[in-house]
Amino acid sequence: MKIINENCLEILNPQAFPRFEKQIALTFLDPPFNQGKEYDFFEDALPQSEYWEMMQVVCGRIHQLTSEGGAIYFMQREKNTEFVLRCLRETGWTLQNLIVWTKRTSAVPGTTRFGKQYQIIAFATKGKRPRVFNRLRIDLPLRPEHKYPRDAGVFVTDVWDDIRELTSGYFAGDEALRLENGERAHKQQAPIALLLRIILSSTRVGDVVLDPFAGTGTTLIVAKQLGRDGVGIEVDPKNTKLIQARIAAERVSDAIEPLREYYRYTPNLAALWPSPEIELVSKTAGKQLALLDG
Ligand SMILES: C[S@@+](CC[C@H](N)C(=O)[O-])C[C@H]1O[C@@H](n2cnc3c(N)ncnc32)[C@H](O)[C@@H]1O
Numbered sequence: 354m355k356i357i358n359e360n361c362l363e364i365l366n367p368q369a370f371p372r373f374e375k376q377i378a379l380t381f382l383d384p385p386f387n388q389g390k391e392y393d394f395f396e397d398a399l400p401q402s403e404y405w406e407m408m409q410v411v412c413g414r415i416h417q418l419t420s421e422g423g424a425i426y427f428m429q430r431e432k433n434t435e436f437v438l439r440c441l442r443e444t445g446w447t448l449q450n451l452i453v454w455t456k457r458t459s460a461v462p463g464t465t466r467f468g469k470q471y472q473i474i475a476f477a478t479k480g481k482r483p484r485v486f487n488r489l490r491i492d493l494p495l496r497p498e499h500k501y502p503r504d505a506g507v508f509v510t511d512v513w514d515d516i517r518e519l520t521s522g523y524f525a526g527d528e529a530l531r532l533e534n535g536e537r538a539h540k541q542q543a544p545i546a547l548l549l550r551i552i553l554s555s556t557r558v559g560d561v562v563l564d565p566f567a568g569t570g571t572t573l574i575v576a577k578q579l580g581r582d583g584v585g586i587e588v589d590p591k592n593t594k595l596i597q598a599r600i601a602a603e604r605v606s607d608a609i610e611p612l613r614e615y616y617r618y619t620p621n622l623a624a625l626w627p628s629p630e631i632e633l634v635s636k637t638a639g640k641q642l643a644l645l646d647g
Pocket residue numbers: 359360361362383384385386392394395539541542543544565566567568569570571572586587588589592
């Protein structure tokens with residue numbers, strides 16, 4: 354695992370990018386959404402055109418570093434769908450799915466339009482065919498409109514309504530990293546269940562996974578447990594420290610093992626998701642990581 358404290362634009366080129374035996378198989382792209390949030394090392398209120406020009410450079414550079422058939426999952430707000438699709442298309446990516454990730458928390462009611470309840474994740478590949486696409490089956494609970502329980506689960510579709518976001522309040526639970534004072538260490542922390550699905554779908558054991566806007570390192574935490582290699586780039590030194598501490602801590606709430614049962618009907622699951630040799634034991638005393646305030 355490599356964690357690099359830098360602006361990703363400085364690292365995403367063949368000269369600066371760390372050497373691996375293989376090219377990148379998968380990128381999870383979860384940049385700041387340019388909605389005026391407070392970031393210490395990022396201007397989150399850029400003019401639209403500037404922001405999308407930057408994203409275009411990022412997507413183009415990732416494309417260069419990716420193996421033929423490799424994948425990118427670009428997460429954004431639904432209102433930016435047209436920009437995301439254009440950005441991927443113009444940098445050579447082939448769209449495979451526009452995934453709708455629905456949120457569990459109540460939407461803010463709109464006065465002139467419907468309340469917003471989902472985020473998009475554009476899944477695209479370098480070239481027409483994915484190099485890897487593992488068809489995952491999940492044990493989706495029976496819904497009222499379904500008559501019979503499924504004997505062997507269902508294939509995952511492009512609507513992901515079974516992964517809870519880490520919201521700010523109580524529901525964020527133990528998985529959300531917190532400071533000593535109980536506040537969340539990073540408001541945009543993605544759930545491990547989301548990265549588990551993405552990495553399982555689009556990589557094999559030993560592949561290289563990239564996260565150019567690594568935040569709290571969720572991608573690396575999951576990649577490591579799945580036996581994939583990873584590179585995380587994060588511009589803010591506080592977050593970089595957070596990632597290092599999180600990886601070292603092996604928190605119980607970061608363990609993906611409890612989710613294995615949900616995917617048990619996936620063909621060949623053992624090959625995609627090797628069993629851990631040692632049981633994950635939390636090395637931290639509580640929920641906080643001491644390093645966070647240091
Ligand atoms: C939406 S958050 C990512 C959250 C992440 N997916 C997680 O699970 O924690 C975006 C992150 O990108 C970082 N960032 C912003 N501009 C960057 C840049 N140019 N290069 C690298 N990281 C950057 C921000 O500091 C922030 O932590």
